[in-house]
Amino acid sequence: MQVLSLLVHDDWGVMQRIAGVFTRKRISIDTIFAGPCEKPGCARVILASADPRFAKMLEHVRRVHDVIEADYIENNAEEFVLLRSASGRKPLSGKPEEVDAQLGKEDGAAYVRAYGAL
Amino acid sequence: MRGARVAVDMLKEQRVEVVFGHPGGAVLPLYDELYSSGLRHILTRHEQNAAHMADGYARVLKRPGVCIATSGPGATNLITGIATAYMDSSPIVAITGQVATSVMGNDAFQEVDAFGLFMPIVKHNWRIESAEEVPRVFREAFHVCTNGRYAPVHIDLPVDVQNAEVPEAAVKRAHVPRRKAPKKDLNRLLDAIRFIENAEAPVIMVGGGARWSQAGADILRLAEMIQAPVVTTLMGKGSVAEDHPLVLGPVGMHGKMVATYVLNNCDTIVALGTRFSDRSTGKLSEFGKQQRIVHVDIDSSEVGKNVPNVVGLVGDVYTVTHALIAGLERRALRKHNEWVERVRGLKRECACDFNFVGQPILPQKIIWELNRRLPDDAIITTEVGRNQMWAEHFLEVRGKRMYLTSGGLGTMGFGFPAAIGAKVAAPDRFVIDIAGDGSLQMTMKELATARENGINVAVIVMNDGALGMVLQWQRMFYGKRYSAVHLGKLPDFVKIAEAYGCEAVRVERNSELPDAIEQAQTADTPFLIDVVVDADEDMLPIMPPGKSAKEVVLGPRCIWKGGETVASPVPARP
Numbered sequence: 001m002q003v004l005s006l007l008v009h010d011d012w013g014v015m016q017r018i019a020g021v022f023t024r025k026r027i028s029i030d031t032i033f034a035g036p037c038e039k040p041g042c043a044r045v046i047l048a049s050a051d052p053r054f055a056k057m058l059e060h061v062r063r064v065h066d067v068i069e070a071d072y073i074e075n076n077a078e079e080f081v082l083l084r085s086a087s088g089r090k091p092l093s094g095k096p097e098e099v100d101a102q103l104g105k106e107d108g109a110a111y112v113r114a115y116g117a118l
Numbered sequence: 119m120r121g122a123r124v125a126v127d128m129l130k131e132q133r134v135e136v137v138f139g140h141p142g143g144a145v146l147p148l149y150d151e152l153y154s155s156g157l158r159h160i161l162t163r164h165e166q167n168a169a170h171m172a173d174g175y176a177r178v179l180k181r182p183g184v185c186i187a188t189s190g191p192g193a194t195n196l197i198t199g200i201a202t203a204y205m206d207s208s209p210i211v212a213i214t215g216q217v218a219t220s221v222m223g224n225d226a227f228q229e230v231d232a233f234g235l236f237m238p239i240v241k242h243n244w245r246i247e248s249a250e251e252v253p254r255v256f257r258e259a260f261h262v263c264t265n266g267r268y269a270p271v272h273i274d275l276p277v278d279v280q281n282a283e284v285p286e287a288a289v290k291r292a293h294v295p296r297r298k299a300p301k302k303d304l305n306r307l308l309d310a311i312r313f314i315e316n317a318e319a320p321v322i323m324v325g326g327g328a329r330w331s332q333a334g335a336d337i338l339r340l341a342e343m344i345q346a347p348v349v350t351t352l353m354g355k356g357s358v359a360e361d362h363p364l365v366l367g368p369v370g371m372h373g374k375m376v377a378t379y380v381l382n383n384c385d386t387i388v389a390l391g392t393r394f395s396d397r398s399t400g401k402l403s404e405f406g407k408q409q410r411i412v413h414v415d416i417d418s419s420e421v422g423k424n425v426p427n428v429v430g431l432v433g434d435v436y437t438v439t440h441a442l443i444a445g446l447e448r449r450a451l452r453k454h455n456e457w458v459e460r461v462r463g464l465k466r467e468c469a470c471d472f473n474f475v476g477q478p479i480l481p482q483k484i485i486w487e488l489n490r491r492l493p494d495d496a497i498i499t500t501e502v503g504r505n506q507m508w509a510e511h512f513l514e515v516r517g518k519r520m521y522l523t524s525g526g527l528g529t530m531g532f533g534f535p536a537a538i539g540a541k542v543a544a545p546d547r548f549v550i551d552i553a554g555d556g557s558l559q560m561t562m563k564e565l566a567t568a569r570e571n572g573i574n575v576a577v578i579v580m581n582d583g584a585l586g587m588v589l590q591w592q593r594m595f596y597g598k599r600y601s602a603v604h605l606g607k608l609p610d611f612v613k614i615a616e617a618y619g620c621e622a623v624r625v626e627r628n629s630e631l632p633d634a635i636e637q638a639q640t641a642d643t644p645f646l647i648d649v650v651v652d653a654d655e656d657m658l659p660i661m662p663p664g665k666s667a668k669e670v671v672l673g674p675r676c677i678w679k680g681g682e683t684v685a686s687p688v689p690a691r692p
Binding site: 020 | 233234237238241242245247262296297417419421422
């Protein structure tokens with residue numbers, strides 16, 4: 001799993017542009033994590049994908065006019081999970097291995113998972 | 119001042135003199151301002167052709183062409199033209215009207231999500247939400263489309279924004295580009311120089327990037343320095359003068375045998391401003407396995423995209439060529455006389471005399487006559503299909519001649535409107551469109567535009583009554599099952615031209631060709647030459663799609679004996 005961190009201008013269509021790059025190259029993005037950030041008018045987007053070609057997309061993403069910075073980050077990637085089991089809703093976060101291990105114990109629970117990092 | 123007025127002022131500020139377009143409900147305020155602006159507006163008969171004209175204009179002047187269309191169908195009609203420009207890296211600023219922001223998203227009359235539709239085929243686009251943004255966006259648009267790799271950009275301009283007041287301060291605010299100029303990356307220059315220095319059999323491969331950075335003379339200097347033959351891709355054709363002894367001509371699917379052979383049997387390729395399109399390389403997995411490749415491109419995402427494991431230099435062709443020249447200048451370059459001699463011999467083997475006489479006329483003959491009779495500063499555009507490939511293969515783009523063609527997208531109907539745009543950009547030069555009957559029928563309504571505006575371009579139609587290239591493929595690869603490919607004898611192109619007030623002649627004999635070409639150059643109106651050609655004459659040689667350079671099919675008249683394959687001294691690349 002590769003994690004790509006982007007700093008982008010928070011303008012109309014920026015997600016569409018970024019997603020378009022991957023759609024054209026037939027690469028599926030597994031998780032998307034996006035939101036406003038410390039810089040006014042900017043946003044951070046974290047994308048993660050297990051596709052091996054995802055690792056070669058840096059220059060293609062940097063080409064998007066609204067992208068200010070783009071880099072792969074791996075070491076400090078966090079995994080976020082929100083799950084709903086019989087016992088109610090529960091958020092999980094932490095190192096991917098740990099979260100995945102916990103998730104494995106929650107058999108059959110509905111969940112949504114995302115990778116994020118700074 | 120209202121938004122529309124500021125938009126027009128911004129065009130003037132960017133030294134725009136001509137705009138191509140077609141009005142409609144959502145751009146009426148803009149057209150109202152154009153009325154008294156002093157800008158020359160050329161009314162096209164279809165929005166697609168406005169984009170092609172802006173494209174042709176940009177390719178000649180190397181600065182942005184501007185086209186305008188209304189919302190909805192106007193915007194969707196522009197798309198083919200903008201996509202054509204995008205594939206060939208041509209700078210266009212496309213402006214579309216849009217429904218008022220108050221009804222946007224309601225499926226209002228003539229509403230389409232132009233912002234979303236253009237996104238994948240432009241470098242960047244903007245939907246202006248408030249009049250205050252008009253000056254910034256227009257300045258940014260012109261900056262973006264010519265900074266770094268040239269490309270079209272698009273501005274979506276809602277009708278209420280065109281009417282709203284723009285604060286004076288917004289107009290006066292100096293423009294600060296949002297993005298810095300793309301970085302050059304010459305870190306591997308030394309590797310590149312070492313490769314070139316150690317090459318026994320180098321070749322320079324020139325693509326469209328060389329034309330945009332107008333580096334033809336510099337590339338030839340580099341070629342002379344390292345004694346490398348020069349081959350061009352379809353888009354690179356014309357960027358180096360083709361009468362230079364080192365220039366071998368076009369490579370690729372319908373390239374010259376000598377160029378394709380030399381490119382695939384050298385040991386080092388210096389690729390300048392080309393993206394290794396499948397049409398130039400043939401089967402990609404077979405291409406360049408035996409070669410060391412130095413890949414120069416202005417766009418860092420192109421390096422390693424199609425051909426991996428190259429020495430990549432990121433920068434415009436002009437700058438990098440000069441860096442290479444400077445780096446190589448002080449070195450004692452080896453003479454590789456053997457290679458030079460061999461290439462010279464091979465070039466002789468490929469220099470056929472294509473002055474073929476046949477009845478009906480053979481297409482090669484048309485190009486042969488054009489070669490002799492066109493002035494040295496003629497601008498030649500082509501449509502797409504066999505006409506384009508005959509022109510690519512046989513036409514000699516020498517002197518100041520230019521060759522404009524839709525290489526990447528392969529848009530039928532591109533040539534004629536592009537010729538009009540080119541003539542607007544260079545009114546003193548002779549502009550001729552080499553067309554096929556299929557392609558011309560897609561955009562021939564622009565005869566009206568040409569006639570009305572006094573844009574005297576010439577069109578020579580290779581009329582074979584069919585979609586020639588498709589016909590040939592069905593003959594060669596689909597067992598002669600001719601499916602939906604014959605166009606019949608209609609229309610009568612001479613009468614069509616006359617109906618639009620243009621002069622035209624039909625040519626059915628070889629002897630009538632010279633006269634017709636002379637007439638086209640002296641006519642007072644746009645001029646059409648309808649040449650009836652032999653539909654059975656195939657465009658050969660052909661490197662069949664998905665096949666490598668070893669599997670080229672030669673024509674029956676081809677004098678190429680075939681150079682022997684020589685094992686490269688360079689180890690195969692991974």
